[in-house]
Amino acid sequence: MENTILIPEIRELISNNDTRALQELFESEHPVRIAEWLSEFEPEEIRRALSVLPPQHQASVLINMDEDLQVDVVMTLSRGEASRLFTAMPHDDRADLFQLLSDEQQEELLPSLAHAEREDIRRLASYPEGSTGSVMTSDYVALPPDITAGEALNRMRLQAPDKETIYYAYVIDQNRKLIGFLSLKDLILAKPHTKIEDLMHREVICSRVADDQEETARKIQKYNLIAIPVINGGDALVGIVTHDDALDIITQEHTEDMEKFMAIAGSHESAAYMKTSAWEHFKNRGVWVFVLAILGLISGMIVQQFEDMLVQFAILVAFMPMLAAAGGNTGSQSASLIVRALALDEVEPGDIFKILLKEFKVALLLGLLLGAMAFGRVFLLGGKTTIPYGYTMEMVGIAIAVALGLQVLSATLFGAVLPLIAAKMKWDPAVVASPALTTIVDITGLLIYFTTVTLILGL
Amino acid sequence: MENTILIPEIRELISNNDTRALQELFESEHPVRIAEWLSEFEPEEIRRALSVLPPQHQASVLINMDEDLQVDVVMTLSRGEASRLFTAMPHDDRADLFQLLSDEQQEELLPSLAHAEREDIRRLASYPEGSTGSVMTSDYVALPPDITAGEALNRMRLQAPDKETIYYAYVIDQNRKLIGFLSLKDLILAKPHTKIEDLMHREVICSRVADDQEETARKIQKYNLIAIPVINGGDALVGIVTHDDALDIITQEHTEDMEKFMAIAGSHESAAYMKTSAWEHFKNRGVWVFVLAILGLISGMIVQQFEDMLVQFAILVAFMPMLAAAGGNTGSQSASLIVRALALDEVEPGDIFKILLKEFKVALLLGLLLGAMAFGRVFLLGGKTTIPYGYTMEMVGIAIAVALGLQVLSATLFGAVLPLIAAKMKWDPAVVASPALTTIVDITGLLIYFTTVTLILGL
Numbered sequence A, B: 001m002e003n004t005i006l007i008p009e010i011r012e013l014i015s016n017n018d019t020r021a022l023q024e025l026f027e028s029e030h031p032v033r034i035a036e037w038l039s040e041f042e043p044e045e046i047r048r049a050l051s052v053l054p055p056q057h058q059a060s061v062l063i064n065m066d067e068d069l070q071v072d073v074v075m076t077l078s079r080g081e082a083s084r085l086f087t088a089m090p091h092d093d094r095a096d097l098f099q100l101l102s103d104e105q106q107e108e109l110l111p112s113l114a115h116a117e118r119e120d121i122r123r124l125a126s127y128p129e130g131s132t133g134s135v136m137t138s139d140y141v142a143l144p145p146d147i148t149a150g151e152a153l154n155r156m157r158l159q160a161p162d163k164e165t166i167y168y169a170y171v172i173d174q175n176r177k178l179i180g181f182l183s184l185k186d187l188i189l190a191k192p193h194t195k196i197e198d199l200m201h202r203e204v205i206c207s208r209v210a211d212d213q214e215e216t217a218r219k220i221q222k223y224n225l226i227a228i229p230v231i232n233g234g235d236a237l238v239g240i241v242t243h244d245d246a247l248d249i250i251t252q253e254h255t256e257d258m259e260k261f262m263a264i265a266g267s268h269e270s271a272a273y274m275k276t277s278a279w280e281h282f283k284n285r286g287v288w289v290f291v292l293a294i295l296g297l298i299s300g301m302i303v304q305q306f307e308d309m310l311v312q313f314a315i316l317v318a319f320m321p322m323l324a325a326a327g328g329n330t331g332s333q334s335a336s337l338i339v340r341a342l343a344l345d346e347v348e349p350g351d352i353f354k355i356l357l358k359e360f361k362v363a364l365l366l367g368l369l370l371g372a373m374a375f376g377r378v379f380l381l382g383g384k385t386t387i388p389y390g391y392t393m394e395m396v397g398i399a400i401a402v403a404l405g406l407q408v409l410s411a412t413l414f415g416a417v418l419p420l421i422a423a424k425m426k427w428d429p430a431v432v433a434s435p436a437l438t439t440i441v442d443i444t445g446l447l448i449y450f451t452t453v454t455l456i457l458g459l
Helices: A006-015 A018-025 A031-038 A043-050 A055-062 A067-076 A079-088 A093-098 A103-112 A115-126 A149-162 A184-189 A213-221 A243-261 A277-307 A305-310 A321-341 A347-385 A393-424 A434-456 B005-017 B021-025 B032-037 B043-050 B055-062 B069-075 B079-088 B092-100 B102-114 B115-122 B147-161 B182-189 B213-222 B245-262 B278-305 B309-312 B322-341 B351-383 B392-425 B434-457
Strands: A141-143 A168-171 A178-183 A227-231 A239-242 B141-142 B168-172 B178-183 B227-231 B237-242
Touching: A006 A018, A006 A031, A006 A043, A031 A043, A043 A055, A043 A067, A055 A079, A055 A178, A067 A093, A067 A103, A079 A093, A079 A103, A093 A115, A149 A184, A149 B182, A149 B213, A168 A184, A168 A227, A168 A239, A178 A184, A178 A227, A184 B147, A184 B182, A213 A227, A213 A239, A213 A243, A213 B245, A239 A243, A243 A321, A243 B213, A243 B245, A243 B309, A243 B322, A277 A305, A277 A434, A277 B322, A277 B351, A321 A347, A321 A393, A321 A434, A321 B245, A321 B278, A321 B322, A321 B434, A347 A393, A347 B278, A393 A434, A393 B147, A434 B322, B005 B021, B032 B043, B032 B055, B043 B055, B043 B069, B043 B178, B055 B079, B069 B092, B079 B102, B092 B115, B141 B147, B147 B182, B168 B182, B168 B227, B168 B237, B178 B182, B178 B227, B178 B237, B213 B227, B213 B237, B213 B245, B245 B322, B278 B309, B278 B434, B309 B434, B322 B351, B322 B392, B322 B434, B351 B392, B392 B434
Parallel strands: A141 A168, B141 B168
Antiparallel strands: A168 A178, A227 A239, B168 B178, B227 B237
């Protein structure tokens, strides 16, 4: 933060109750910046600093603070202050904040809110986490089809301060059914007497309340929208999702994908690394580490089965780390490419044969490369080790090289197929986490290794 | 695509030259959808279908097609058509398309473009890949400070069709220095006679042409902007980056981070999995797989050093896969969390001690968990194996458990520290790829394992 120098200054202004100077300081600043500054203070100080601003501006600052701090600040407010603030807040942020309050806090606040606001909060809070309904806001501009462009502009002027965006207006019939939309650009370009129904676009890109939030965000991205209207089961307009929400959703989904892919359990909701306690981190990571370690014991059992062979051919042990690493690396690479391509809708499960063909070619090349490396290593540097009478170093080299090639081939194909199967089953492809895949190819790799070596060396 | 049923219909309309029906069909459709439909056709057919639309609309459809197809379509156009289309295109897309043309194609097109357009293309194309300059557009609205709100609105009405967004207007002085901005909302709410300089916001959030494009996209996200102005070294306004570009940049950066983290080389530019040839995929992935395999040989050499011990205590081999997997998994988990937290600006290199403390606690818990598992396994199921006279299974179990715990501890801390060091060195933290980390902890893990076992068993 470039402006931390301002913090002591602001502290002084607050303690001196210098309303005038605070107003001047905040006046031309972006609410996000003010929120950053104020986040350094105690809730009571924040309340006093905010009180110099009009409720609208207070709300814009508050919603850019950390959610826990928002709750703390709200708790310092008088009923009247809280009521004015809640009335001024964007409807989606208001509903989110309300949900964070404790039952007692909610009950304390409710009487000071108007009936319409209580209903709005209740409705927005009713949609399940991750759905489009849960991220939409209800402060959009809706117009009837039979007014003129001039009248519409006047309405939008009046409503502007309370709306999340006035850059789009949505046209609805008597039943609130969404029948068209207009941009503010259309409106200011139109002749004032034109009827809205003659001006509006009838083909509306929209989402449904039950749609996955990521799907809605991707629509906003695909169609370059500033906002997308959201309709309910009866096709009635109930909210909008704006471009800035889309950015946050996509960022959040990416964190989620990355964490799932690295086999980290937990809610994935807020990415707050620092705020999560060590014990919480342990639980989120430990679950998978434990499950994978159990699976890893299978690898140990396989090795034990071949103990006699390993004692005879100790050189085989030296290649076990390379075998595991090559399988894990190549498998994770193909898996991450497919998981990402699925997330971006570049491929779908139906493309499986095209994908397998491509991966087969890539894997063949990678397998040849690593197989050749392993052979070279055995043949050139294996001199120090001893092998039983009757076997040559070339034979051992060939056996290890073939096994390594097959391991790379199977790991790459596994990595590509598993996310596709997950997607086909309507699971999140990212559940085919890289560590899980690594563990699987560890097991298949050892089976391939020992089988191939046994066959080629004729043991 | 829900509307594939339309493709044969459109084909017929094109071959019948049914201009009227095509116009009707396209009229109310979103350009992105029209682009999707037309992408199924040959460039010459696309040209004929587009020709029914006004140039502005043609341009909106074209820029939503695949870049290669855009080039093919442009090559079917007459000089006049190409010139009209290029004039109507958003300036950033125009510059991007121009750069994709071959030298001959560029020379063929240039004479049909006006001088100002040629200059604009040349200028936008001059910024290095990945910089804010390379993604900005020059079709923004700029206003002088001394006109009134009413005059400003009139200017914006006139300019609207040619501008990427008219929702923000930027105020510049005679030297094009950026001195303020206004939203269209401010303008329609203002009294018509108010002077722009009394209305404008003077604290402008802006980017510089040389800034990293991701930094600019994150600013758009942080401040919930529809567009951000871009200034050059002399503080003069030279372009804007819009919210839809921010979404695309952040999506692209996500793909890049994930691919880097999975040790996939290459440009990371377009995420087009299917369009990349198998040979290209092999080169992108092979580089790292090869480098890591070379490093992996070190593991092999370490194992060879301890061959004698392994022949005596064959049970130690059975725990090698679990050792490698536990290190790789826990290290990748902490690395991915830190890489992500760094990308989202949640932590910075200076937080290293706070992070290490947290990771130390998590690692201790994970290490105890896995160490206990390993001890249980040795003690309960190790019966089948033989150990030299004078050693007990309990001793072996304790030695393996301690080694595994230390491995988890060191791998977790490595995973957390390496991205922080990379960030400190101003490298991309994602270069501490998960496979690279896995390879490193393979090596350190084997050293820890053999050293611990040797010490505890007194070998």
